[in-house]
Amino acid sequence: MRTTLRGRVVTLTEVGDLADGVVSFDGPRLDYVGPAAGFGGELPPPAAEPPIILPGLIDVHCHGGGGFGFPETDAEGVAAAASYHRGRGTTTLIASLVSATETELRDRIKVLGVAVDEGLLAGIHLEGPFISEHRCGAHDPQRILPGDPALLERLIDYGGGRIVSVTVAPETANFDALADVLADANVILSLGHTVADYERSVHAMRRGWRVSITHLFNAMPELAHRDANFLTAAMAAAGRGDVIAEVIGDGVHLADGTVRMVFDTIGPANLALITDSMAAAGQPDGRYQLGSLDVVVHDGVSRIYDPDGEGAIAGGTATASEVLRRTVFQAGVDLTAAATAACATPARLLGRSGEIGALSTGMRADILIADHHLTPVTVYKDGALWNS
Known part of the structure; x- marks a missing residue:
């Protein structure tokens, strides 16, 4: 099942921060990281206070x-x-x-x-x-x-x-x-x-x-x-x-x-x-x-x-x-x-920079969603919602 996240995306790649960005995945790896305007699928509505989307x-x-x-x-x-x-x-x-x-x-x-x-x-x-x-x-x-x-x-x-x-x-x-x-x-x-x-x-x-x-x-x-x-x-x-x-x-x-x-x-x-x-x-x-x-x-x-x-x-x-x-x-x-x-x-x-530690297409869908205080809200590990 596809998951599409929208907010301020801290990619830690050459793309930089995206004020209105999207991270999307349907499985353990990311298949889209980029501006909301460039996403071809169905988008969540923009939030009044956008979450901060970070690599795990x-x-x-x-x-x-x-x-x-x-x-x-x-x-x-x-x-x-x-x-x-x-x-x-x-x-x-x-x-x-x-x-x-x-x-x-x-x-x-x-x-x-x-x-x-x-x-x-x-x-x-x-x-x-x-x-x-x-x-x-x-x-x-x-x-x-x-x-x-x-x-x-x-x-x-x-x-x-x-x-x-x-x-x-x-x-x-x-x-x-x-x-x-x-x-x-x-x-x-x-x-x-x-x-x-x-x-x-x-x-x-x-x-x-x-x-x-x-x-x-x-x-x-x-x-x-x-x-x-x-x-x-x-x-x-x-x-x-x-x-x-x-x-x-x-x-x-x-x-x-x-x-x-x-x-x-x-x-x-x-x-x-x-x-x-x-x-x-x-x-x-x-x-x-x-x-x-x-x-x-x-x-x-x-x-x-x-x-x-x-x-x-x-x-x-x-x-x-x-x-x-x-x-x-x-x-x-x-x-x-x-x-x-x-x-x-x-x-x-750890020698794993091509796999984790950033948000980019093809990398692991390890994600932390935080509020504007950087308080954790939601965590994904390998594309799966983590419920602790």
Whole structure:
């Protein structure tokens, strides 16, 4: 059955934005994207307040939501978390794990792999265990391991093509061998949770098949103008287009002004908006888990439980549509630029830019319809209306 949508269409192609545009499909792929005046079929009447029609959002770094976390829940919980995010506009979701033992990671890969095969998830991201204990963030220090290429190769083989990215610190042992394993498997090398110096960082950013920066500014040294470091190298590499930098634009991990700064200096084509969300996304304040660690959420901010004070930030609680909305309305980023970082750039990072991340004839009918506040109204995945 044909579906024809009319409104402001943010195509993220050379066509640009269409103030009165149409997106039409009869199946999993788009067969018309263009101005309403050029559409040959029956048109819906123009709305007094036209909806905003966007490509489905793509989140390449997410630990869960809706009360369930990917590093610790069962298959039913994985499906619930993925469905929660899809119902709010994230049509392509990568499930992120945290540092863990080989046995624990294999168990999680097995559970998540079912959701990948069913199309609820688009892949698995291993955040660790080969990261720095000095910037562990919300990772259990007891589960951080020195770089072990044989272990990484076993995990990737066990994943059977479902692992799409791995976060590694440039200073971990055997870094070059780890990078080779990832390149041979066409897995994204994501650099982060690090205290690497500038020279080692520059070297690392030249090693991958495809390279990203795990949540820019977070879990790395601050920018210091007399002490070039990992962040210095990362911002320069992203500015050149050599890497794609993840940005958590939720108002907690980064100030809104910082988000605006990276858009204006690095550019949306080299930034990927992410949530880094965990089980508490969409849930009330309270106690949660993130892998093996206890987490407390207060005023929507999740932190590692620490009886002696304020613990480290432990992932986020926002959805991708909330991050997009904040980037536009609080950080003041143009909608097309923000949507590029929420859709087109992560699609390119995943090597799927000809299929998802934009609205163009022949591409997947993954669509988010939002109101003028960018609040999700309707979601389509592969041309099917998503009812969560």
